[in-house]
Amino acid sequence: MRIALLGGTGDIGEGLALRWAYHTDHEVVVGSRDPEKARAKAEEYETELDSRGVEEKVTGFENAMAADRADVVVLAVPAYHVVDVVEEIGDRIDEDTTLVTPAVGMQKGAGGFRYNPPDAGSVTALVAEAAPEGVPVVGAFHNLAADRLANLDVELSLDTLVVGDDDDAKRNVADLAAGIEGLRALDAGPLANAAEVESLTPLLVNLAIHNDGMHDVGVRFE
């Protein structure tokens, strides 16, 4: 499959790009608003992968170009940019493209971060509203430990939660997730359940703030 990681120059985008390129046969395309930045990041990832014997798996393009002909487009951008990016790529995606949103709205307050959903109820719902008719939207990859994800020397033992209304698209994203060694995808139900999934991200940040020795916190359900 061809996976576009828009905002693939950030933390979570970097980790997913490296892991998919390293653990799977998928083609990874890094997208950015700035094509130079996308190309530079793709080269940086290629260098890292090359040192591990993996070659020519990652390319970099401007967002719309990166989304073009992708099977899955991951919107690895901040929550407040997500609608702009969906509009930017709108004419390049159709019902055969799955849009994946890992973004979470958070607000910093005294003693921690709080979940701050958009009026739509969740970022996943916001993306579903902004997406072109018929394009399936899946929320996933919100709650990964980004530093561990981006370090290929680290063996993962993490869960990610997949939420959305299109069961085929959800299964597809769950399979993509499970292609990464040590990552397990769990089904959190329909899109209406997305807020509870997204709320987990500020909680993980708060645990890192308040517990000695915890940082880059991930989660396992058992």
Added chain:
Amino acid sequence: MRIALLGGTGDIGEGLALRWAYHTDHEVVVGSRDPEKARAKAEEYETELDSRGVEEKVTGFENAMAADRADVVVLAVPAYHVVDVVEEIGDRIDEDTTLVTPAVGMQKGAGGFRYNPPDAGSVTALVAEAAPEGVPVVGAFHNLAADRLANLDVELSLDTLVVGDDDDAKRNVADLAAGIEGLRALDAGPLANAAEVESLTPLLVNLAIHNDGMHDVGVRFE
């Protein structure tokens, strides 16, 4: 310590009562609105503990009597009863009593449960508003796998999150939690972070609904 478990006749109350009686030296008092029911449950727990060589650790009383002279009072009652119970015991507790709230407001919808906080922002905040002046309030024990907790044959490997504004009270509750083998307490920060902690409960229920082989779901942060 003397621990009162009000609503100690329900799922989570039963598990905490049995575990504290079994794993620690604390005195456990089961409370209920109905003193007969409290006594019957206490006897049931005693029988279970007796078969494991633990004797005379659990008694049962009407709520206000149970709370009287307790060091820690756990409000193991449904979210919509919590204020009534605090009022019921108000004249038996003071600044030397820590009130612990494990309750979560949830609403069932299509495909799952959603977090449904009271106007106060969280059940923990609601209890803090209802509590007598100076009584410290701690949110904890929301996200335990209740069936496993109540089965002393099961070795636990679970995290619980502790949230509140009084650091001494929080430490005290974290120590109580850690007294149960296999249970780890993590600090989720001040009371203002309680909504993200409580939101985890509907998420755990949704994972049990949507994933084959998952039920009685607990969580580990790592």
